[in-house]
Amino acid sequence: MSETYFTKEHEWVRIDGSTATVGISEHAAHELGDITFIELPQTGKTVKQFDVLAGIESVKAASDIYAPVSGTVSAVNDGLNDAPEVVNESAEDAGWIAKLEGVDAAELSNLMTRAQYDEYLKSL
């Protein structure tokens, strides 16, 4: 499996060829508590790195999900419409939010590796 990269806003991204899979980190899911709603992006939507990509709500808070890399939304995890709790159960795998096409791996240099992210979490 390709390496996972993280943003300071707690999104993750994995790139496979020109496709990126995006979600929120386990840390973020835990901090949000019970997730009750995901505002999935429209397929075809084009975003720049760190633009708002999606929305997420929990019993405690509503927040934005930012695009870890630039690209065009090619797929969304429709299952989250009825079962957003999957993000609590499996934030970095089954709880993926969207896939982006046409991404540039060079943007990963603006993100953190898992080791760097773990260090970052300790600093919070």
Add this chain to the structure above:
Amino acid sequence: MENLKDTPLYDEHVRLGALMAPFGGWNMPIQYEGIIAEHKWCREKAALFDICHMGEFLYKGDIVGGGLEDVFTFSVKSIPVGRSRYGFLLNDEGGIIDDLIVFRLAEDEAMVVTNAATIDNDFAVIASRLSGRANFTDISAETAKLDLQGPLAREVMSRFFDPEPCNLPYFRSTKTTILGVEAIVSRTGYTGELGYEIFLPATRVKELWQLFLADERVKPAGLGARDVLRLEVGYSLYGSDIDEVTTPLEAGLEAFVNFDKEFVGKAALLHQQKAGLAKVKAAFRVGSRRSPRHHYEICTGDDTVGTVTSGVFSPMLGCGIGIGFVRPGSAPLGATLTIRHEKVNMEAEVVELPFYAGGSLRS
């Protein structure tokens, strides 16, 4: 930040891994396992809440002669011994200083149960309205309170206690002995489920807490679940939905105001009845899983007609629910509203309270 107070159960909450947060000046458990899991447990089994932060005042003396009869929006002298009544302490303008319950413990004895953040002010206001011929004391510090709520609450109670407190009908209370000490058990709560509020000396509450939690039908629940439970059944939260600039008429709570007696704020309410209300409460159901939240705007078309005061995702209904205050006439039953906040927009329908009526409350 102000100094937060801890309840006698603080160590128990920490041991259970609770997420703690400030509420009404107290450091309170918001959740243990998770808000939705705790909510579900309360609707299906029995949930235990630490409510030691709430206030209790004891009044001893003639109800009328000591002045208690005219303090609240309801009559205290007409509460039969062993029953309790919900209502309001108002200011001169009819605004709600607090919503509270008075328990008639004996012919010449009553206990007032108040919210946590309002204890000191309530005590001062009530004391100022009494004649001085009765004994009125704030017993909040030495009095603990646990709420056991859920359809299995009676079965759990019956395992440990005498039949009398366990078999109380709704809104009845009794002085009884629990763990060998004097306690008050009441068939009331804030969840819409069959349940009990138990008042006992703070020195013994840890023992009762542990006794209940040793029963596998009981799990602890935090203030997060409590907020979802109470909003599903349409109960107001003091400080969010009602406050000193909101009257019971505006809040749709006139059922708890007795105009056949005297009380501070009565003239203002009578005037408001004639002159018309500045705002009215509206309850609404969102057409998605989106949650309305405190301070979101309530709109009809492009017109902002009010503000959300409470909103949550309702696990029982599977959608967002909320209450708020709107311009009179702007949100009739069945009307479509838009709830707005920054770039968030959600469609909602005006509905009647309660949102959820399937609870075991009166069983």
